[in-house]
Amino acid sequence: xxxxxxxxxxxxxxxxxxxxxxxxxxxxxxxxxxxxxxxxxxxxxxxxxxxxxxxxxxxxxxxxxxxxxxxxxxxxxxxxxxxxxxxxxxxxxxxxxxxxxxxxxxxxxxxxxxxxxxxxxxxxxxxxxxxxxxxxxxxxxxxxxxxxxxxxxxxxxxxxxxxxxxxxxxxxxxxxxxxxxxxxxxxxxxxxxxxxxxxxxxxxxxxxxxxxxxxxxxxxxxxxxxxxxxxxxxxxxxxxxxxxxxxxxxxxxxxxxxxxxxxxxxxxxxxxxxxxxxxxxxxxxxxxxxxxxxxxxxxxxxxxxxxxxxxxxxxxxxxxxxxxxxxxxxxxxxxxxxxxxxxxxxxxxxxxxxxxxxxxxxxxxxxxxxxxxxxxxxxxxxxxxxxxxxxxxxxxxxxxxxxxxxxxxxxxxxxxxxxxxxxxxxxxxxxxxxxxxxxxxxxxxxxxxxxxxxxxxxxxxxxxxxxxxxxxxxxxxxxxxxxxxxxxxxxxxxxxxxxxxxxxxxxxxxxxx
Numbered sequence: 216x217x218x219x220x221x222x223x224x225x226x227x228x229x230x231x232x233x234x235x236x237x238x239x240x241x242x243x244x245x246x247x248x249x250x251x252x253x254x255x256x257x258x259x260x261x262x263x264x265x266x267x268x269x270x271x272x273x274x275x276x277x278x279x280x281x282x283x284x285x286x287x288x289x290x291x292x293x294x295x296x297x298x299x300x301x302x303x304x305x306x307x308x309x310x311x312x313x314x315x316x317x318x319x320x321x322x323x324x325x326x327x328x329x330x331x332x333x334x335x336x337x338x339x340x341x342x343x344x345x346x347x348x349x350x351x352x353x354x355x356x357x358x359x360x361x362x363x364x365x366x367x368x369x370x371x372x373x374x375x376x377x378x379x380x381x382x383x384x385x386x387x388x389x390x391x392x393x394x395x396x397x398x399x400x401x402x403x404x405x406x407x408x409x410x411x412x413x414x415x416x417x418x419x420x421x422x423x424x425x426x427x428x429x430x431x432x433x434x435x436x437x438x439x440x441x442x443x444x445x446x447x448x449x450x451x452x453x454x455x456x457x458x459x460x461x462x463x464x465x466x467x468x469x470x471x472x473x474x475x476x477x478x479x480x481x482x483x484x485x486x487x488x489x490x491x492x493x494x495x496x497x498x499x500x501x502x503x504x505x506x507x508x509x510x511x512x513x514x515x516x517x518x519x520x521x522x523x524x525x526x527x528x529x530x531x532x533x534x535x536x537x538x539x540x541x542x543x544x545x546x547x548x549x550x551x552x553x554x555x556x557x558x559x560x561x562x563x564x565x566x567x568x569x570x571x572x573x574x575x576x577x578x579x580x581x582x583x584x585x586x587x588x589x590x591x592x593x594x595x596x597x598x599x600x601x602x603x604x605x606x607x608x609x610x611x612x613x614x615x616x617x618x619x620x621x622x623x624x625x626x627x628x629x630x631x632x633x634x635x636x637x638x639x640x641x642x643x644x645x646x647x648x649x650x651x652x653x654x655x656x657x658x659x660x661x662x663x664x665x666x667x668x669x670x671x672x673x674x675x676x677x678x679x680x681x682x683x684x685x686x687x688x689x690x691x692x693x694x695x696x697x698x699x700x701x702x703x704x705x706x707x708x709x710x711x712x713x714x715x716x717x718x719x720x721x722x723x724x725x726x727x728x
Contacts, residue, residue, distance in 0.1 A: 234589070234611040235647040235686055240639055241621035248575040250628055256568035274315045274506035276302050276700045283318045294321040294368075295352040297343065299328040301701045303517040305465040306361040307349040308507045312461050313365045315503035317376035321351075327604070328520075365458055379458040381451060400450055400459045403437060404466060410434045411470045415477050415525045424528070428480065431470075435488055438463070442490035448497035456498070464498050467491070472514035476538055479531030481554065510705035511538055511555050513698045532664050540712060541666065541679060545694070547717035549709055556709050564630065566706035570714070571627035573703050574620055581693070582620060586612040588692025589685065591654070603696075616689050619644060619722070623714050641721050648722035649685025657682040687722040690715045 242250075251257035266272030270282030270289065280289060296314060298307035314321050326339050326348060340346040347359045353371065358364050369379045380397070413419070414427040445452030450459040474480040484492055498504045509517065515538065519525065527535060537544035538555040551561045574581060586608035622640035653659070656673045670677045680691040694715040697708045 234609075234615050235649070237615050237618045237647055238643045239618045240643055241618055242625060244575060244578050244621065247571070247621060247624045247628070251568065251572050251575045251624075254568045254628070256565045257572050260569065260572045270320070273502040276506055278506075279323050281314070281323065282320050284320075287320050289322075292320045292322055293354050294319055296321050296323045297326055297339065297348060297350040297352070298323065299348055300325045301328065301517070301698060302507060303509060303513065303698075303701075304328060304348055304521075305469060308465045309361045309461050310349045310351065310364050311507050312456075312464075312503045313368060313379055313458075315506070316456060316461070316501075317368060317372060317379065319368055319372050319375050365461070369458075377453070377455040377457070379461070381453065381457055397451075397459065400441065401462065403434070403441065404459070404462050407431075407434050407438060407463070407470065408466055411466070411473070412522070414480075415473045416523050418526050428478065431474070431480075432487075435482065435491065439488040439490045442494050448490075448494045450494075456501070460494070460498070464495075464504065467495065468508065469514060469518060471495075472509075472511040473518055473525055475511065475531075475554065476515045476535050477525035477527050477531055479528060479534050505704075506700060508700060508705070510699040510708055512540075513701075513708075536664070536666070539679065540694075540716075545709075545712045545716050547713045547720075549713040556706075562706065563710070566704070566710045567627045567630060567714075569703055569707035570711040571624050573707070573711075574624045574627070578617075578620065582613055582617050583608045584696075585616045585620070585689045585693040586610065588612075588689035612686065612689055615647070615686050619686065619690055619718050622721075623711075623718050626714050626717060627710065640718065644718065644721040646722070646724040648687035648719070648724075649683055651681065651683055651685075654682050687719045690719050690722070694719075 252261055263272045263275065264277075267275055267278050269285075270278075270280040270287075271285060272278075274281075280292075282289070282292070294314070296310065298304065298311055302308070302311075326335055326346075328348065335346045342352075343350045343357055343359065345359075349361055349364065350357055350359045351364050351367075352358075353367065358367055365379055410427070410431040410433075414424075414431050417427070419427050441450060442448070447454065449456055450463070451457045456464075471482045474482055482488065482491070483495060499508070515525075534554065536542055537553060544553060544555070549556065549563070551563065587603065587606040589609035589612040590607050622643065626640065653669070657669050657671050660668050660670055662668055666679065668677055668679045669682050671682070678695070680688065680695065682688065694712050697703070697711055699705050699708045702708065703711070
């Protein structure tokens with residue numbers, strides 16, 4: 216995601232660059248995995264993975280079977296959920312949270328969204344008319360549309376978990392009042408969406424921009440007032456989220472991220488919307504939401520493929536640059552006080568160890584993925600900024616990427632306070648990035664904020680990382696595509712990006728911090 220308009224550039228042809236042969240003194244993956252599992256975080260994640268294999272444990276993006284109770288068997292499951300691979304679709308998120316909150320056993324099957332993962336498979340488009348997501352299969356019947364699905368789940372499983380659509384009164388007049396209150400909150404969520412779209416996705420300027428901003432702030436104030444009218448954090452005052460909360464949170468998550476990025480508008484933790492702050496904090500403490508929540512960087516890269524491009528204002532450029540990791544924002548060691556680092560529990564060690572667990576657990580796939588950075592852009596291209604589903608790894612770079620990622624894993628385990636991992640890595644990696652030659656069809660440009668970026672004249676892809684066929688580009692390719700919640704939690708993703716930058720600095724001959 217580029218925070219500035221694309222301006223003047225010069226094209227440069229590429230010279231072939233061979234992968235370096237690195238000295239390899241990094242520990243083996245077997246050794247690193249054992250070290251990860253000896254940490255409290257690694258042990259917990261391994262235990263949760265084992266429970267997940269049996270349909271148990273907390274909600275998780277990788278869960279394919281959810282039973283909730285050891286006495287339930289897979290044969291008893293009546294519901295199959297079809298959601299997007301990357302866990303970035305807001306409508307899928309609503310249904311997913313609903314199933315978790317109600318504790319309805321389900322099987323989860325993931326399907327690409329065309330915008331950023333690739334074409335939907337034929338088996339799914341044959342099963343679901345139009346290939347729409349989300350979809351559920353209940354006792355063999357297919358249902359689409361998130362609101363219809365959630366209402367059906369509430370009606371079919373009234374005794375499971377919370378009532379999503381709680382109309383409690385028996386008196387006809389009272390029931391009518393409760394129903395109207397529910398409908399008024401639904402209309403408020405639609406108004407929030409409309410005001411958000413007007414501010415972020417329409418090219419308004421001057422008085423029109425001021426009005427769009429004021430309208431959104433006014434609606435947010437109404438949301439805050441609605442939350443203040445109940446005794447608890449939830450819209451309807453119950454002990455758990457209702458359908459209203461679930462509708463709002465999927466929207467609010469995207470409003471918060473996109474308004475910060477494109478308009479420089481901070482919504483959370485400013486004191487202006489205290490009840491919204493309390494409500495969002497209550498949601499972050501629920502496993503159903505934690506498993507489905509994206510970080511700001513992932514969100515602003517996913518949103519344009521779904522809603523169209525956002526329009527950046529000048530006062531947001533500094534924030535947008537930091538969210539994208541420019542000007543040292545993803546530096547090592549990570550500064551948790553930056554506005555885009557939204558880990559609600561700022562447990563630096565646990566986040567490092569979670570990222571190390573992911574690398575050690577899936578190292579073969581991650582190495583191959585990183586080696587795509589020295590390959591060619593995949594065809595066809597996709598709407599999402601960082602999507603490249605058909606790219607192939609450059610096998611010549613697999614071994615040096617492997618060495619780099621093992622050093623990164625050591626650093627994640629040891630932390631920045633231990634200089635030994637840095638000194639050994641520096642000796643193995645120093646100066647091995649390459650000669651800086653660009654690949655074919657890429658040009659170097661300067662944006663209107665003075666930042667250098669590169670643009671591909673064939674595909675139209677633009678990026679701030681030099682598109683060289685060399686080792687540091689592989690790590691940057693991986694860094695820029697760490698997705699939340701698909702790959703790990705927000706805090707772990709922030710730590711991994713920072714540690715990949717540490718390795719990139721070493722490859723370019725910079726001393727470890």
